Amino acid sequence: MSKNPTPLDRVRDFEREQAMKLSADERPLFHLTPLVGWMNDPNGFCWYKGQYHLFYQYHPFSRQWGPMHWGHAVSQDLLHWTYMPCALAPDTAADAGGCFSGSAVEMPDGRLMLAYTGVQPAGTFRRETQAQCVAFGDGTDFEKSLLNPVIRHAHLPEGYSEFDFRDPKIWREDGVYRMVVANRHAEKQGAILLMESADGLNWRFVTELDASCSEYGRMWECPDFFELGGRQVLMVSPQEMHAREEFHAGYGTVALIGSYDGKEHRFVRESVQPVDHGLTFYAPQTTLAPDGRRIMIGWMDNWETCKEAPRRHPWYAQMSVPREVFMKDGRLMQLPVREIKGLWQDDVRYEKVTISEETRLPGVHGRLMDLSVTLHSEGSACRRFTLHVAKDDSHYVQIRCDLARGELVFDRSHGGSHRDIAHTRHVKAEVHDGELTLRLLMDKESVELFINGGERVVTSLIPTPLASEGITFAADAPLTVTVEAHHLK
Numbered sequence: 001m002s003k004n005p006t007p008l009d010r011v012r013d014f015e016r017e018q019a020m021k022l023s024a025d026e027r028p029l030f031h032l033t034p035l036v037g038w039m040n041d042p043n044g045f046c047w048y049k050g051q052y053h054l055f056y057q058y059h060p061f062s063r064q065w066g067p068m069h070w071g072h073a074v075s076q077d078l079l080h081w082t083y084m085p086c087a088l089a090p091d092t093a094a095d096a097g098g099c100f101s102g103s104a105v106e107m108p109d110g111r112l113m114l115a116y117t118g119v120q121p122a123g124t125f126r127r128e129t130q131a132q133c134v135a136f137g138d139g140t141d142f143e144k145s146l147l148n149p150v151i152r153h154a155h156l157p158e159g160y161s162e163f164d165f166r167d168p169k170i171w172r173e174d175g176v177y178r179m180v181v182a183n184r185h186a187e188k189q190g191a192i193l194l195m196e197s198a199d200g201l202n203w204r205f206v207t208e209l210d211a212s213c214s215e216y217g218r219m220w221e222c223p224d225f226f227e228l229g230g231r232q233v234l235m236v237s238p239q240e241m242h243a244r245e246e247f248h249a250g251y252g253t254v255a256l257i258g259s260y261d262g263k264e265h266r267f268v269r270e271s272v273q274p275v276d277h278g279l280t281f282y283a284p285q286t287t288l289a290p291d292g293r294r295i296m297i298g299w300m301d302n303w304e305t306c307k308e309a310p311r312r313h314p315w316y317a318q319m320s321v322p323r324e325v326f327m328k329d330g331r332l333m334q335l336p337v338r339e340i341k342g343l344w345q346d347d348v349r350y351e352k353v354t355i356s357e358e359t360r361l362p363g364v365h366g367r368l369m370d371l372s373v374t375l376h377s378e379g380s381a382c383r384r385f386t387l388h389v390a391k392d393d394s395h396y397v398q399i400r401c402d403l404a405r406g407e408l409v410f411d412r413s414h415g416g417s418h419r420d421i422a423h424t425r426h427v428k429a430e431v432h433d434g435e436l437t438l439r440l441l442m443d444k445e446s447v448e449l450f451i452n453g454g455e456r457v458v459t460s461l462i463p464t465p466l467a468s469e470g471i472t473f474a475a476d477a478p479l480t481v482t483v484e485a486h487h488l489k
């Protein structure tokens, strides 16, 4: 007798059917898109049994956010992804309102544990609530614990919310599981809580690591907590931030950098920086590569920009390029994973050429490129350098450097949008020792700009037609530049 299909079986059948209809040509070359339908946050990013696993917030049945599932893909090099069957569907009392964001950790017995937020739908006289759930599996199929939700509001001291309580990031150390999870405290607003468990099922509240106190936004989402170059990083994605210092208004990602006493579980915040200055980057998550690199990947979108974005493909949204993060002079730095070199082909190099009027360089055009431009500004009267990409007669995306002010403007307002939404970002870009470096990763409908070796990053989707492939360089006075273009295959 055949069993009735479960909701997850039905999603997996749907995926198989869709996969046959979808062509890889329509997708970005190396940025992960959902198999079909909608995607937001990266989840469960880990190295497990010889490959990287990346799960994602997923609504397979439409290109809009809806009841949250976990999509799943695996990769050897973080750039070529293979789809796996949907990992979680909202199909139990503990998560009927959605399987929200979370993470993964390998257990001592070799199984993979997923920790995620289960949303319990609203009922009569009851608002929707959030609590933490776990599921155990072999890397393809996962069984949800019957004890879910294993972390409830009742585990927390007074003042914490049962409505905004989500996004567990789990790891294993000192023979126990630890987790950071986001909450919205009645007075302190966004707050990150540390939890601990011997078995993944029985959890206790340890401490609150840090809180917004309305300084850095309202609710803090998708926390991550890791050691990096001798410092401790607490990374959060705040909602509804007010613009201040280098932070733009709205949704952003913040790195709180400080020291951590692992015995007392005391985190002391010492500095704060934006993680990405772009128009479309949110909710990143990191993992450790087997060689010790810390790799970060984010949703290459945000809750404001996605509303009006065109739905041109049978899927919507993509992840950022996975990035190596590291510390330099107290700052969190990022660069595309070095595996990207495996995609390089047809390299073109111009060593110290002098430009002034708008110039095209033979061989330097296209929408699939890893492009490095070094401005040698010493002795030059140049104040303004302008780089145009994705250019044709009616479109361009502009990167404008004001060398005297040490500021860069990323501007996609001529990139083909007809929407009255944010198209520009201003970001610090200072000349160091007579040089300013820009590295641009272009993958069809996106640009990721790494300034000065990853000191600051600007990530943005661009709606520009793919036929707009021009790249030009211009300076308001003669300027020497070195250009290295790697086309990507």
Ligand code: FRU
Residues within 6 Å of the ligand: 040, 041, 057, 068, 100, 101, 117, 166, 167, 221, 222, 282, 283
């Ligand atoms: C962040 C977020 C998370 C939540 C998920 C729901 O983008 O709002 O807090 O778990 O998306 O899809």
